[in-house]
Amino acid sequence: MNADLHCHSTVSDGLLAPADVVRRAHANGVELLALTDHDEVGGLAEAAAMAEELGLGFANGTEISVSWGDDHTVHIVGLGVDPADARLRDGLAGVRSGRDSRAMRIAAELARVGIPAAYEGALRYAGNPALVSRSHFARYIVEVGMARDVKSVFDHWLAKGKPGYVRHPWATLEEAVGWIRGAGGIAVVAHPGRYRLSTAGTREFLAAFKDLGGEGIEVLSGSHGDEQAREFASIARTFGFLASRASDFHGPGESWVDLGRVPELPPDLVPVWTRLS
Ligand code: AMP
Ligand code: MN
Ligand code: MN
Ligand code: MN
Numbered sequence: 001m002n003a004d005l006h007c008h009s010t011v012s013d014g015l016l017a018p019a020d021v022v023r024r025a026h027a028n029g030v031e032l033l034a035l036t037d038h039d040e041v042g043g044l045a046e047a048a049a050m051a052e053e054l055g056l057g058f059a060n061g062t063e064i065s066v067s068w069g070d071d072h073t074v075h076i077v078g079l080g081v082d083p084a085d086a087r088l089r090d091g092l093a094g095v096r097s098g099r100d101s102r103a104m105r106i107a108a109e110l111a112r113v114g115i116p117a118a119y120e121g122a123l124r125y126a127g128n129p130a131l132v133s134r135s136h137f138a139r140y141i142v143e144v145g146m147a148r149d150v151k152s153v154f155d156h157w158l159a160k161g162k163p164g165y166v167r168h169p170w171a172t173l174e175e176a177v178g179w180i181r182g183a184g185g186i187a188v189v190a191h192p193g194r195y196r197l198s199t200a201g202t203r204e205f206l207a208a209f210k211d212l213g214g215e216g217i218e219v220l221s222g223s224h225g226d227e228q229a230r231e232f233a234s235i236a237r238t239f240g241f242l243a244s245r246a247s248d249f250h251g252p253g254e255s256w257v258d259l260g261r262v263p264e265l266p267p268d269l270v271p272v273w274t275r276l277s
Contacts, residue, residue, distance in 0.1 A: 062078050076176045118141070121141075186216055186276070
């Protein structure tokens with residue numbers, strides 16, 4: 001089954017409109033797609049309608065930004081959520097409402113290192129102050145010629161520890177898992193290999209996630225190498241997590257992996273899509 005259960009549209013920091021994400025997934029041979037915009041469900045109706053037109057399986061999703069421990073940001077994907085659920089919608093709106101003031105703080109830090117007008121620049125890419133993300137800053141910084149591509153902007157300016165990084169309180173893990181479960185969804189840890197947690201810290205985080213009712217983990221992610229895929233397959237077995245498969249596609253030319261172009265899950269794992277109807 002070519003399932004791709006994590007990707008982005010222009011409703012967050014992706015480059016394609018929701019319907020175009022679905023068209024591209026279909027052209028790439030995806031059989032089941034979940035759109036998972038950051039802290040948003042606003043693209044799901046458009047994506048679902050296009051999926052229906054093309055006969056492509058579709059699951060509603062979102063990717064919630066969460067603060068964990070001592071200034072770690074982790075992402076929790078919700079699959080099969082009801083986008084009309086009031087508690088989920090209110091929760092996501094609360095998370096988004098912090099993005100504008102965070103963007104102003106990022107811009108102030110960037111101005112100190114010689115990159116002026118970055119708030120206005122990023123907002124032009126985002127189109128909406130509640131959606132401004134570091135990806136939009138990265139596109140602006142490439143535009144003004146301060147970096148050759150988005151990835152190097154993160155390496156020089158936006159990653160944790162770099163001049164344009166600011167601390168920000170996102171949702172708590174308990175809130176994110178609670179909103180997802182309350183909306184009938186399955187909570188899945190996004191790209192666990194991306195977090196700079198120690199081995200013990202990773203286990204502590206996953207144990208807390210499981211205690212709260214979290215059920216899945218992205219074993220295969222566009223940001224995992226082969227070794228990480230093996231590591232998180234093993235963790236899925238140990239914790240009894242459902243396994244997800246995810247490109248985390250953001251747009252042509254800007255993503256490590258295109259829609260649906262993710263390896264197969266190890267056959268002994270239980271795929272999370274067996275629980276999506
Ligand atoms: P934000 O939610 O504003 O913190 O932005 C996070 C987004 O930035 C992620 O969802 C990715 O799309 C992007 N991102 C984070 N780290 C990198 C990186 N090293 N290279 C490229 N994009 C990144
Ligand atoms: Mn993103
Ligand atoms: Mn993410
Ligand atoms: Mn993502």
